Every structure is written in structure tokens, then in C-alpha cells.
Amino acid sequence: MEGPCRVLRAVLYLFSMNTAYSHYYDASSLFHGSLLNIMGTRLDAVFIETDKALCELVWQRVVAELSRLDKMFNRFDIESEIYSVNLRAATESVIASDELMSVLISCKRYHNLSLGLFDVTLSDFNAVHLDVEHQTISFSAKNVSIDFGACAKGYALEKVKQLLVEAEIKDALIDFGNSSVLALGHHPFGDCWKISIENPFRPGEIVDEIELRDEALSTSGNMPTHLKHIVNPGTHQFIEDEKIVSVVTQNSFDAEVLSTALMIANPEEQGKILAHFDHVLFREYIL
Amino acid sequence: MSTDKNTKQVDLELRQFIKNLGYIAGGTALLITVPWLQSFTTDKLSEIKNEKARVAILGTGSRGQYHILNLLRIPHAEIVALCDNYPPNLKAASDLCPKAKTYTDYRKMLESKDIDGVIICTPLNWHAPMVLDSLAAGKHTFCEKSMALTMDECKAIYEAYLHTDRVLYFGMQRLFDEKYIKGLSMIHSGLIGDIVGIRCHWFRNNDWRRPVPSPELERKINWRLYWESSGGLTTELATHQLEVSNWAMKRIPESVVGMGDIVFWKDGREVYDSISLTYHYRNGVKTTYESLISNKFNGLGEQVLGHKGTMELEKGQYFFEDVAPAPGILQLINNVEKRVFSTVPIAGPSWVPETASKQKPHYVIEGMVHTTSGGSMVGAENDGSDNLISAFCQSVITGEKAKDIVEECYSSTMLCLLGNQAMKEQRKVDFPDEYKIPHLKF
Numbered sequence: 001m002e003g004p005c006r007v008l009r010a011v012l013y014l015f016s017m018n019t020a021y022s023h024y025y026d027a028s029s030l031f032h033g034s035l036l037n038i039m040g041t042r043l044d045a046v047f048i049e050t051d052k053a054l055c056e057l058v059w060q061r062v063v064a065e066l067s068r069l070d071k072m073f074n075r076f077d078i079e080s081e082i083y084s085v086n087l088r089a090a091t092e093s094v095i096a097s098d099e100l101m102s103v104l105i106s107c108k109r110y111h112n113l114s115l116g117l118f119d120v121t122l123s124d125f126n127a128v129h130l131d132v133e134h135q136t137i138s139f140s141a142k143n144v145s146i147d148f149g150a151c152a153k154g155y156a157l158e159k160v161k162q163l164l165v166e167a168e169i170k171d172a173l174i175d176f177g178n179s180s181v182l183a184l185g186h187h188p189f190g191d192c193w194k195i196s197i198e199n200p201f202r203p204g205e206i207v208d209e210i211e212l213r214d215e216a217l218s219t220s221g222n223m224p225t226h227l228k229h230i231v232n233p234g235t236h237q238f239i240e241d242e243k244i245v246s247v248v249t250q251n252s253f254d255a256e257v258l259s260t261a262l263m264i265a266n267p268e269e270q271g272k273i274l275a276h277f278d279h280v281l282f283r284e285y286i287l
Numbered sequence: 288m289s290t291d292k293n294t295k296q297v298d299l300e301l302r303q304f305i306k307n308l309g310y311i312a313g314g315t316a317l318l319i320t321v322p323w324l325q326s327f328t329t330d331k332l333s334e335i336k337n338e339k340a341r342v343a344i345l346g347t348g349s350r351g352q353y354h355i356l357n358l359l360r361i362p363h364a365e366i367v368a369l370c371d372n373y374p375p376n377l378k379a380a381s382d383l384c385p386k387a388k389t390y391t392d393y394r395k396m397l398e399s400k401d402i403d404g405v406i407i408c409t410p411l412n413w414h415a416p417m418v419l420d421s422l423a424a425g426k427h428t429f430c431e432k433s434m435a436l437t438m439d440e441c442k443a444i445y446e447a448y449l450h451t452d453r454v455l456y457f458g459m460q461r462l463f464d465e466k467y468i469k470g471l472s473m474i475h476s477g478l479i480g481d482i483v484g485i486r487c488h489w490f491r492n493n494d495w496r497r498p499v500p501s502p503e504l505e506r507k508i509n510w511r512l513y514w515e516s517s518g519g520l521t522t523e524l525a526t527h528q529l530e531v532s533n534w535a536m537k538r539i540p541e542s543v544v545g546m547g548d549i550v551f552w553k554d555g556r557e558v559y560d561s562i563s564l565t566y567h568y569r570n571g572v573k574t575t576y577e578s579l580i581s582n583k584f585n586g587l588g589e590q591v592l593g594h595k596g597t598m599e600l601e602k603g604q605y606f607f608e609d610v611a612p613a614p615g616i617l618q619l620i621n622n623v624e625k626r627v628f629s630t631v632p633i634a635g636p637s638w639v640p641e642t643a644s645k646q647k648p649h650y651v652i653e654g655m656v657h658t659t660s661g662g663s664m665v666g667a668e669n670d671g672s673d674n675l676i677s678a679f680c681q682s683v684i685t686g687e688k689a690k691d692i693v694e695e696c697y698s699s700t701m702l703c704l705l706g707n708q709a710m711k712e713q714r715k716v717d718f719p720d721e722y723k724i725p726h727l728k729f
Contacts, residue, residue, distance in 0.1 A: 019605060021595065028623045032616065041637055044616040048623075056574060175616060179637040190628035197634040221636040244636060287542050 020063050022083070024052045028188070031055035035063055039070050039152055041177030047164075048171035048188050058083040058167045060124060065159050072100065073152040075145065085137050086145045089128075093136035101135055103148070104255065110151075113276040114261035115269055119233035120146050154256025157216060161252065179219050179259075182252055183212035186203070199287055200224065201242055207285045210248060218255035219246040220263040222286075230265045239264055241286075248281035320692035321468055327678050331685070335363055340683035343368035343426075345417060346409035350431060354406055355383050357673045364680040370396045373507065378381045385663050393417060397424035404454070404683035406676070407431060408512035411517050415440035418455070427683045429453040429676070433522035436702035438722050439681050441700055445724055453681040456675070456689060457696035459530055463678065464671030466603035470651045471534055479593030479605060483534060485574040487528040488588040489520070489661055492583035494552050495560075512556035519547075519558030520578040521703035525659075528589050530564070530575040530699035531600060535591050538728045539698050540566035540574065542717045547710035551581035564706045576706070584670065587661030600649045601661075604648040617649060654671055683686030694726040 021034040031047040045062060047055050074080050085094050096104070110118045111125045119125045127141040148155075153176045164172050164184055171185030173193050183193040192213040199205040200223040210217055220230065221244025230239040247258040254277060262270050262282060274280055324477050340363060347369050358364045369420055371377040372389040381389055390396040392676070397420060404427040407417050415435040421428040434457060435441045461467045474482070497508050510516035526647045533539055545564035551559045561579040568574070591598040596607040615633035622629045682689055701722055709716040718729065 023476075023595075025620065025624060026476065028620075030620060032620055034613075034616075042613065044613050046616065046619060089684050138654055173631065175613060175621070175631075175633045177637045178613070178615075178633050178635045181634055185626050188623055189626055193627075194630040195634050196630045196632045198632055200635050206630075210634070217635050219636060223636045224330065246634065 009175055020059075022056065024055060024058050026052070030188075031059065033059040033062070035066060037072070038066050039156065040149075041153075041178075041179075043177065044083065044175045045160075046173045047169050048185070049169050054167060058169060061163050061167075062160050063238060065163060066156055069152065069156045069159065073148040073155075075147055082146055082148070089137050090139040090142050090144060093131065093134070093138045096137050098134055098135070101132070101137075104130055104137065104146075105132070106155075107148075107151065110257045110261075114257065114273050115265070116234060117232070117269065117273070118150065118257045120148055120151065122231055122233055122234065123145060125233070125285070127151065140150040141234040150260040151253065151256045153177065153215070154218060155258075157182045157252035180252060181212070181217040183217070184214055186213055197244065197246060197285070199285075200244070201287050207244070207287070208283060209244070210246065210281075210283075212248065215248050215250055216252035216255040217246060217248050218252070218259040219244055220259040221245065221285075230260065230263055243284060243286045245282070245284045247283075250279060251258045254280075303542055308313065310478055320472055321464055323634075323692050324342050324468075324678075326685070326687045326689060327555075327681060332681065335681060335684045338684045339363055339365045340404055340427075340680035341365050341402055342398075342404040342406055342680065342683065343370065343378060343396055345396070345405050345421075346413070346431075347371040347376045348373070348408065351376070351406070351408035352380055352383060353672070354382055354408060354676055357379045357676050358680070359384065360673075361680055363684060364616060364677070367401055368396055368399060381585045390579055394420065397421060403427060404429065404679065406679070408640045412436045412510070412666045415444055418444050419447055422451045422453050422455065425453065427679075427686075429456040429458070429679045431458040431679050432696060432700070433518065433703055433715075434696045435517070435525045436518065436522075438701060438704050438719075441704070442696055445693065445697050452686075454679070454686065454688050455693055456679045456682070457692055458672070458675065459527070459696050459699070460671035460675045461527055461531055461534075461693060462671065462692060462695065463674040467531065467600055467671070470598055470600045470603060470605070471531075473605070473651065474535055474591055474593070474598055475537075478596065479591065479598050479607075480570055480595030481640040482591055482593055484572060484592040485532045485594065486577075487525070487532060487574060487588070488577040489528065489587040490578065490583050490585045491662055493580060493662075494554065495580055496554075509556075512555045512558055517558055518703055518707050520560075520562050520580070521564075522700065524578055524587075525562075525564070525576055525694075525706065526703050528576065528587075529566070529574070529702045530695050531589050533578060533698055533702075534695070535600075536572060536574075538568060539718065540568045540569075540702065542567045542715055542727050543702065543706050543709045544715045545706050545709045546713070547707075548658075550579065559710065560704075562710060564709070566693060566702065568707075583660070583662060599648075602648075604649055619701070637710075641695045642673045672705040689724070694724065697724060698727055708717060 020035050024031050029048060029050045031049060033045040035043045049055050071077060071080055073082060075082050075086055077083055081097060081100055088094050107120045121144050127139050127144045129138045129140060157176055157180055160174055161182060174182040181195055186192050192211040194209055194211055195217060196206045196209045197219060199207050245259055245263045247255045249255045261273055265273055274282060337545050342364060344355060358366055366384045366387045368388045369380045370393045372391050377389055405421045409417060409431040414430050418428055418430050434444055495511060499505050501510050506513055543564055543566045547559035547562040550561040551557055564576040566574040587601055589600045596605055598605040615631050619631045
């Protein structure tokens with residue numbers, strides 16, 4: 001059986017490989033990088049920068065960092081830390097890395113600030129115990145599992161932002177699967193980046209235009225092909241409304257968490273959640 | 288034909304065409320990569336707005352008449368003379384432009400002082416004598432492709448070109464075709480990576496014959512079918528595509544192998560109706576060339592294969608090997624390249640891989656749908672021929688030579704003739720040293 005297994009593993013490896021593409025447009029000093037198969041979606045990066053070599057170097061760092069995070073957050077990858085935590089934390093205290101611990105502490109804070117509507121367990125975050133002193137994680141209930149699907153892209157975009165800021169790339173647009181956009185600086189021929197939001201139920205119809213400058217935009221919503229992918233952790237009901245919500249903040253992680261929580265929240269809850277955050281532009285579109 | 292509207296049109300098309308090029312990333316920078324266009328900026332066109340090039344058409348068959356129709360719409364052109372030794376074609380041309388004086392002997396026509404430029408659209412075996420006579424008579428000269436029937440004739444034309452103060456053009460219309468210019472500039476910017484191969488083909492399904500009113504006219508009318516007057520599929524079709532191949536590679540192949548046969552049209556013709564050639568560049572890249580005229584399924588095309596993607600120049604589209612950029616991002620890039628600030632239509636619920644089509648084409652020119660099946664024996668519309676002839680007329684007025692056109696035609700014609708030699712002698716043929724000219728890089 002070893003032969004077929006090895007072949008299967010090789011095939012799986014090929015499918016999981018990130019395919020990266022990049023091109024530098026000299027005349028426009030525009031660098032474009034594309035990364036497919038990353039966190040279940042794709043990422044496109046545009047840097048406006050005259051130093052071509054710097055763009056390529058930063059892009060390599062971005063690809064490496066995203067691949068690292070993809071591996072860390074992928075609960076289906078048997079080699080990932082979160083896979084191990086999900087497998088063992090109900091029966092023992094699992095020692096976690098600094099980074100996983102800090103991400104989960106942030107998630108706990110967001111859980112509280114969002115009235116419990118943002119929940120990486122999708123059911124009962126209170127069953128997740130974070131022992132900061134011993135840096136361990138344990139679950140006090142069976143069938144608890146952590147899924148970073150609703151926030152990993154936001155966290156990753158903050159990491160990408162750090163890489164760009166360190167390299168002093170000032171004008172950049174990062175599109176992470178359309179739902180998460182990070183805009184640094186401005187378009188070369190404008191004073192900001194203008195992004196439009198398309199109605200997923202009526203392709204071509206623009207529901208809004210949003211101007212970003214050193215800000216992140218996160219959009220949550222349903223699509224005709226994916227109506228059941230956002231769940232209310234309290235009621236376990238899918239949110240099936242034909243609507244999308246978008247959130248603009250200075251921090252991608254905040255934006256990502258808020259767009260999910262506000263998609264689930266009723267108007268009263270939305271007001272309460274927003275009161276916990278500063279400088280948030282929130283919009284809801286009933287389609 | 289409403290003349291006023293149409294008159295303006297070709298002129299405007301050339302202006303708009305140059306203007307469009309200006310909008311492409313760093314217009315000036317791009318113009319440097321297409322030296323033959325540098326004389327045709329809007330400013331230079333306005334300098335000649337009240338002048339007219341007085342041109343003669345030598346050879347008024349189908350291609351000559353095609354040029355006449357374009358010339359009638361060009362404000363800075365005036366057709367003053369027509370010449371053909373086949374009366375029905377001369378009459379047809381004369382009906383199109385009745386004011387033009389008609390000739391049956393081109394040498395007589397060349398004596399006329401009223402002609403500034405001559406446009407030659409005759410069978411291939413007549414190209415060399417007519418081009419040389421026309422230049423010797425002091426006429427600015429445009430000749431259809433290919434350059435000539437033999438390598439020695441090509442060399443003689445090239446030598447004459449080096450020593451003349453007259454303008455000389457050849458009918459390499461892809462040099463004036465926006466989708467080729469932009470597509471090749473994208474290739475040279477590295478969009479599809481390193482060029483690793485080129486595939487060219489031209490397929491038709493017809494016998495390539497013209498009706499012959501009486502048998503003694505067979506070789507005159509169906510000159511394309513006989514070696515004494517034609518190089519067959521190479522000089523008639525491949526010449527354009529080999530020129531594009533060299534344009535992409537920025538060099539010339541050093542050798543060629545190939546096979547040619549008459550597979551289907553066994554009607555007494557001499558030239559092959561099926562050819563398959565492989566041109567070898569020094570860096571190992573090969574251009575394969577296939578043409579046959581008894582199956583049209585594949586039409587015509589030039590595929591430039593890069594390690595990151597594929598450019599289909601004739602279709603004006605390209606594909607990426609692995610990752611297709613998101614359409615919204617591609618739109619952003621196009622607009623930045625055009626220096627336009629616009630909204631980027633990307634935001635929405637998550638993009639999921641199953642909605643992606645891996646081999647989706649991207650277009651060289653936005654909204655461009657103009658392609659040709661390659662079926663016409665005369666010429667396709669909007670293929671650059673009108674811009675080319677308009678540019679020639681401008682050069683006739685200004686006397687300014689266009690760069691590189693003669694060299695491009697020389698090298699692609701040489702490759703056609705070497706391809707024919709390889710097929711006839713069934714061996715690998717190297718580009719002979721004695722026919723190498725300084726412009727060519729191998």
C-alpha cells in the first residue's frame with residue numbers, strides 16, 4: 001500500500017501548493033502578485049513602487065508569511081497546530097505557541113465585544129479555556145472545535161501590512177478573496193483607493209463605492225452559490241438573508257470580526273457592538 | 288459611399304490609432320519599441336493636412352482594388368494613375384477612380400512627372416523589377432509582401448534601399464495593427480515570461496484559384512500556383528507570421544527544416560497545398576509553421592508560448608499558465624497603465640475557487656473583438672493595411688523614411704524562401720552568411 005499512498009500524498013501536495021504569479025509593469029511602477037489556493041481563496045496584491053527588486057522581495061515575504069499562516073490556521077491539515085489542539089484539547093491541556101495563544105486571546109476579546117456573536121467555535125466559545133500562565137488550551141466540552149475561517153484573513157492582512165510598512169511600500173492594494181481588502185496610501189492617480197461592492201445576486205450591479213486610505217474593508221454576505229455559510233452561534237441557525245454588510249476600520253482583524261458579527265446581529269445588537277469600537281464605518285445592504 | 292464621412296475616417300483612424308498607443312503604458316516609451324511609427328504622431332499628421340500624395344497603383348487586381356478603396360478615404364492621398372496589363376482589372380480599377388490616368392506599360396507610367404508614389408500589387412515575380420525601376424525613376428515606392436521571388440532579388444532591393452533617398456514600404460500590415468503592437472509590447476514587458484516556443488498556422492479550405500476566362504491566361508491569373516511566379520503558401524501567407532515571430536523573439540532563426548506536399552488540390556499546380564516548417568532560433572526556441580488549404584477548422588493564428596503564459600496575437604488574447612489575475616485587479620492595472628483613476632470592482636462576499644476558470648482568456652485591447660478567419664484571399668478589414676497605406680502616403684509627402692519596415696520584410700521573405708528550399712531539397716537549411724544584413728540579430 002505504500003506506493004499508492006505515496007502517490008496520493010504527492011497528488012494532495014500538488015493540489016495544496018500555492019501557485020504564485022507576479023509581474024512588474026515598468027512604465028507604471030506597478031507590481032502585481034497573485035496567490036491562488038490560499039486560505040480557501042486567492043490573494044491579489046498591487047504595489048505602487050519604483051523599486052522593482054524591493055517589490056519582488058516583499059512579495060516573496062508576503063507569500064511565505066501567508067503560507068505559514070495558512071498552515072497554522074488550517075484545521076484540516078493534520079500537521080497544523082490547530083488540528084492538534086482540536087483533536088486533543090477536550091481530553092488534555094495542550095501547550096500552544098505564543099502566536100496561537102495570542103490569536104485566541106484576541107478572539108476571546110472579540111467574542112465578548114460582539115455579544116458572543118463572533119465565535120471561532122461556532123457554538124460555545126465559553127468551553128475554550130486559555131491558561132495564559134501555562135500557555136495551554138483546553139476544552140471543557142466534547143465536540144468543541146476551533147475554526148478560524150471568519151477571522152484568519154483579517155489577521156493575515158495585518159501581518160501583510162506590517163511587511164509593507166517595514167519595507168516602506170506606501171501605496172498598495174491587497175485583495176484577499178474580495179471579502180477582505182487592505183488599502184495603503186492611495187491610487188497613483190487619485191488621493192485614495194476607490195473600491196466598489198458588487199451585488200452577488202445581480203452580477204454587474206454596484207451597491208456601493210467606498211473610498212479607502214490606510215484602511216481595511218471587510219465584506220460579509222451570502223451568495224447565490226453559498227447561502228449557508230454564516231451561522232449564529234447562539235441559535236445555530238444559518239443566516240440566509242439576501243444581504244451583505246461591509247465594515248471599514250483601520251485594522252483588518254477588527255474589520256473581519258465585525259463584518260461577521262454584524263451580519264449575524266439584529267439592529268439593536270449592531271448598535272451595541274459598534275459602541276465598543278472606534279472609527280468604524282458600517283454599512284448594510286439588503287439585496 | 289458617403290465620401291465626406293469616409294474620407295475623414297481613415298485619417299482619423301490612423302490618428303486615433305497613434306493616440307491609443309500613446310495611452311498605453313508610457314506612450315513615448317512604447318513608440319521607441321515601434322520605430323516605424325515614430326513619424327506618424329498627431330502633430331506630424333497635422334503638418335501635412337493640406338497636402339496630397341499623388342500615387343499610382345501598379346497592379347489593379349483584387350489587392351490593388353482593396354488599396355484603392357482605402358486610399359479613396361484618405362484625405363492626404365490622390366490616385367492619379369492606374370496600370371495593369373490585364374484589361375478587366377484595369378477597367379474595374381478605373382471605374383473606382385475615373386479621374387486617374389490609365390497605363391498598360393508600367394515603364395511608361397514611371398516616366399510621368401505627376402506621380403509621387405507608386406503602390407505595387409503585382410505577382411511576386413514582378414516585385415523586384417518593378418520596385419527597382421520605380422526607385423530608379425525617383426518614385427517613392429510601396430510594394431506588397433513578400434519582398435521578391437528570389438534571395439538575390441531581395442538582396443538587390445535591400446541594396447537599392449540603402450542607396451536611395453526615396454521612401455520604400457512593404458505590405459507588412461501587422462506592424463500597423465494595434466492588437467499586435469500592444470500584444471508584443473506586453474510580451475516584451477515579460478507578461479508571459481520567457482518565450483519558450485512559437486506556433487504559427489494558417490488554414491483555409493479553398494483551392495486558391497481565380498476563374499480563368501481562357502486557358503492561355505492560367506499562369507497569368509493563377510500566378511500564385513506556379514513556382515515561376517510564386518513561393519506558394521510561405522510567401523503568400525507565412526511571411527506575415529514569420530515577421531511576427533521575429534518581432535516577438537527580437538532575432539532571426541538560424542535554420543529551418545520542413546516538408547511540403549500537394550495533398551489535396553492535385554489540379555496541375557506546382558506549389559504545395561500543405562506545408563509544415565520548423566524554424567530554429569539560436570537560443571533553442573522553435574517556431575513551428577503549419578499551413579494547408581483543404582481544412583479551415585483552425586483558421587489562422589500566432590501563439591507565443593511563455594513560461595508564465597500564452598499570447599494569441601491574432602486573437603488579441605492571452606492566458607496565464609497557473610493563476611488568472613482577478614478581473615477587478617486586471618481592470619485596475621489597465622487603468623493605472625492608462626493613467627486613469629477609477630473604482631476597483633472587487634469587494635463582495637468571499638471568492639471561492641470553484642467559481643474560477645483556470646484558462647480564461649484576457650484581452651490585449653479592452654472590448655476588442657476584431658479578429659479574422661484568414662479566409663479572405665484579398666485582405667481583412669481593420670488589419671492595419673489601411674493605417675499602413677495612410678502612413679505611406681504621409682511619407683510620400685514628407686519624404687521621411689519609415690524605420691525597419693524594409694528590414695522586417697527582407698528577413699521574413701528570406702525565411703520563406705529558405706523554408707521553400709528546405710522543403711524542396713528535403714534538408715536542413717541554414718541562413719546563408721552572404722544574405723545576412725546588419726539589421727538582423729541571430
